[in-house]
Amino acid sequence: MTGRAKDKDTDTKEIREYHASSVGLFFTVDSVLYRKQSSYQKIEVFVNESFGKVLLLDGLIQTTEKDEFFYHEMLVHPACTTHSSPQNILVIGGGDGGALKEILRYPVESVCHVEIDAQVIEVGKEYFPWLSPCLKDKRVDLVIADGLEFLREIERTFDIIFVDSSEPIGPSVALHRRDFYETAKKRLNEEAVVVAQIGSPLYHLEFIRECSATFKEIFKTVRFYVGPAPSYPGGSWCYAFLSDNVDPLVLQRDPPPGLKCYNRDIHQAAFALPPFMKDTI
Amino acid sequence: MTGRAKDKDTDTKEIREYHASSVGLFFTVDSVLYRKQSSYQKIEVFVNESFGKVLLLDGLIQTTEKDEFFYHEMLVHPACTTHSSPQNILVIGGGDGGALKEILRYPVESVCHVEIDAQVIEVGKEYFPWLSPCLKDKRVDLVIADGLEFLREIERTFDIIFVDSSEPIGPSVALHRRDFYETAKKRLNEEAVVVAQIGSPLYHLEFIRECSATFKEIFKTVRFYVGPAPSYPGGSWCYAFLSDNVDPLVLQRDPPPGLKCYNRDIHQAAFALPPFMKDTI
Numbered sequence: 001m002t003g004r005a006k007d008k009d010t011d012t013k014e015i016r017e018y019h020a021s022s023v024g025l026f027f028t029v030d031s032v033l034y035r036k037q038s039s040y041q042k043i044e045v046f047v048n049e050s051f052g053k054v055l056l057l058d059g060l061i062q063t064t065e066k067d068e069f070f071y072h073e074m075l076v077h078p079a080c081t082t083h084s085s086p087q088n089i090l091v092i093g094g095g096d097g098g099a100l101k102e103i104l105r106y107p108v109e110s111v112c113h114v115e116i117d118a119q120v121i122e123v124g125k126e127y128f129p130w131l132s133p134c135l136k137d138k139r140v141d142l143v144i145a146d147g148l149e150f151l152r153e154i155e156r157t158f159d160i161i162f163v164d165s166s167e168p169i170g171p172s173v174a175l176h177r178r179d180f181y182e183t184a185k186k187r188l189n190e191e192a193v194v195v196a197q198i199g200s201p202l203y204h205l206e207f208i209r210e211c212s213a214t215f216k217e218i219f220k221t222v223r224f225y226v227g228p229a230p231s232y233p234g235g236s237w238c239y240a241f242l243s244d245n246v247d248p249l250v251l252q253r254d255p256p257p258g259l260k261c262y263n264r265d266i267h268q269a270a271f272a273l274p275p276f277m278k279d280t281i
Numbered sequence: 282m283t284g285r286a287k288d289k290d291t292d293t294k295e296i297r298e299y300h301a302s303s304v305g306l307f308f309t310v311d312s313v314l315y316r317k318q319s320s321y322q323k324i325e326v327f328v329n330e331s332f333g334k335v336l337l338l339d340g341l342i343q344t345t346e347k348d349e350f351f352y353h354e355m356l357v358h359p360a361c362t363t364h365s366s367p368q369n370i371l372v373i374g375g376g377d378g379g380a381l382k383e384i385l386r387y388p389v390e391s392v393c394h395v396e397i398d399a400q401v402i403e404v405g406k407e408y409f410p411w412l413s414p415c416l417k418d419k420r421v422d423l424v425i426a427d428g429l430e431f432l433r434e435i436e437r438t439f440d441i442i443f444v445d446s447s448e449p450i451g452p453s454v455a456l457h458r459r460d461f462y463e464t465a466k467k468r469l470n471e472e473a474v475v476v477a478q479i480g481s482p483l484y485h486l487e488f489i490r491e492c493s494a495t496f497k498e499i500f501k502t503v504r505f506y507v508g509p510a511p512s513y514p515g516g517s518w519c520y521a522f523l524s525d526n527v528d529p530l531v532l533q534r535d536p537p538p539g540l541k542c543y544n545r546d547i548h549q550a551a552f553a554l555p556p557f558m559k560d561t562i
Contacts, residue, residue, distance in 0.1 A: 022309035022330035026297065049303035067483070202348070202511050228517050228555075230483050235516010236509050260557040269550030274509075276541040 015046060015054070017061055019203055019233035025061075027054060033127055038119035041166075045127045051231060053127050055096055057120070057166050063096040063128065067230045071197075071237060072098035073262040074227030074270065078241060079160045079193040080106050081251045081267065086159045088112075090187070092147035094164030095120030097131030103162075104137055105256035111140050112158070118144045151183045159189050163196035178214050181242070185218055194219070194242040201226060202234035205280055211240060212281045220244045224281060225270035227261065238277075296327060296335070298342055300484055300514035306342075308335060314408055319400035322447075326408045332512060334408050336377055338401070338447050344377040344409065348511045352478075352518060353379035354543040355508030355551065359522060360441045360474040361387050362532045362548065367440045369393075371468070373428035375445030376401030378412030384443075385418055386537035392421050393439070399425045432464045440470050444477035459495050462523070466499055475500070475523040482507055483515035486561055492521060493562045501525045505562060506551040508542065519558075 018024040027048045034045040044056040052065030063071075076099055080086050087109040091099050095115040103111050115121055121142065124131040135142055143150060147165075161184050184194055198208050208224065215222040219242040229237035241248045248271060255262055273281070299305040308329045315326040325337040333346030344352075357380055361367050368390040372380050376396040384392050396402055402423065405412040416423055424431060428444075442465050465475055479489050489505065496503040500523040510518035522529045529552060536543055554562070 016307065020331040022311075023332060024307060026305055026307050028303035030303075050301040051304060201509075228482075228515075230515040230517070234509075234511040236511070261555045263553075263556055263559075265553035266555050269553035272544075272546035272550035274542045274547050275544055278544075 040117045068098045069260045076102035077262040079195045090158040090161045096124045099164045100134040101130045114143045114150045157189045161194045196240045198238045200234040223248045321398045349379045350541045357383035358543040360476045371439040371442045377405045380445045381415040382411045395424045395431045438470045442475045477521045479519045481515040504529045
């Protein structure tokens with residue numbers, strides 16, 4: 001994914017994320033809570049007056065306390081409301097636990113959470129209040145592993161797989177490769193959905209186009225949808241809904257109560273794409 | 282409208298716009314094309330590698346060449362596709378001409394364009410290529426005047442009034458007052474719509490709530506809609522659709538060809554509001 005350049009200097013009182021070479025977001029740093037290099041990536045947590053605690057991986061904003069609900073609700077709920085009986089769920093990535101939190105709002109049987117970097121989990125448990133309760137939930141099985149290796153080795157299958165990867169630099173690169181989705185497809189139940197975060201419609205349109213071409217070779221239904229993501233580049237984020245037999249536009253149930261971004265109307269709205277995206281994809 | 286603080290230093294090689302006290306967008310400045318104080322506000326035009334020419338008024342981004350289409354298409358087309366016969370249009374503000382450009386895609390009889398600051402028009406003609414052709418269009422009547430004073434004094438009426446104001450600091454403050462909308466209503470034809478840009482759902486929700494209360498005292502139909510606006514705070518922007526007799530969800534015609542952001546699906550999608558907005562408004 002182009003354009004989301006690494007932060008160049010996080011030792012100041014300000015964090016900046018470049019969305020392209022000449023534009024980006026800046027955040028004033030009230031305090032740095034955590035800053036260490038793990039075996040995989042640089043992990044940072046800082047406090048910002050507007051967004052609360054902010055998690056960065058390799059200088060890219062992953063999660064903020066204030067606006068995480070936009071991204072995580074839009075990642076999780078469209079698949080969970082359209083699958084006729086989502087029971088066994090796999091999340092790859094998303095070590096901060098935001099996706100897990102949304103999935104556990106449903107009466108699912110199991111959630112397998114595969115995160116490559118144990119240190120991200122430890123940081124999440126320390127600084128993001130929703131993660132520890134999720135990991136204590138009996139339905140949750142945390143696996144520290146590479147997502148693609150996990151998919152290759154496991155024999156069980158899932159109703160929904162969420163690909164909550166970080167950007168395709170560093171440890172997430174493999175997740176964006178064709179073999180990842182081909183392998184994921186082998187781990188799906190008869191009725192199943194894969195949802196993946198794909199990038200910014202403004203900054204990563206060519207990457208979205210490439211993904212679209214790959215996905216269409218693997219899945220019968222390839223639909224992209226878009227939701228707000230204020231702290232991500234361009235303020236909107238694109239997701240892929242991939243299935244052979246689940247209609248993304250037919251809701252099987254109401255969303256759970258207490259959501260802030262997602263409802264039935266927003267579900268339908270998210271799948272409406274502007275001409276500049278339709279013409280490209 | 283809170284949170285859109287003025288730029289503190291535009292003499293550097295970077296322009297930054299604070300969206301709240303601790304967060305905002307930064308833009309690298311390739312070159313400054315214009316920087317002068319008019320009778321009303323500080324007007325700046327600079328060139329950014331990603332967004333092209335960028336217009337600032339009092340340090341706030343109004344228009345960029347690359348992403349203006351999001352804001353201007355979403356401001357103009359919902360009203361123009363739902364009014365049964367939009368013929369006589371009024372635009373208040375919007376001196377950069379982006380709204381005018383979108384309106385002139387329709388076979389309207391007349392567009393009255395009221396801008397308070399003649400210097401903004403001159404800057405627009407010089408630096409934004411779409412403005413001069415619009416102003417040469419025989420259907421367009423440019424009036425340099427205060428919007429509220431204009432509405433009080435004129436006797437003719439309109440099918441659609443677009444309130445394309447800058448932020449409610451400086452010369453636009455009056456446009457956001459109750460008497461502005463009460464006066465505007467007196468200048469409407471029997472079937473008519475007023476559309477106003479209202480702010481960021483993330484940063485200006487309380488302002489949107491206040492506007493909603495005021496609008497509901499004046500208009501039978503008060504609907505808010507949201508569209509992407511990458512260079513504005515939070516990346517999404519909210520608009521108010523105000524009418525006594527036009528249904529915002531019933532399209533009377535296809536949108537004109539050549540649009541990049543707006544189509545029939547996006548129209549319906551834009552009126553879907555997330556729970557956090559519905560609960561507030």
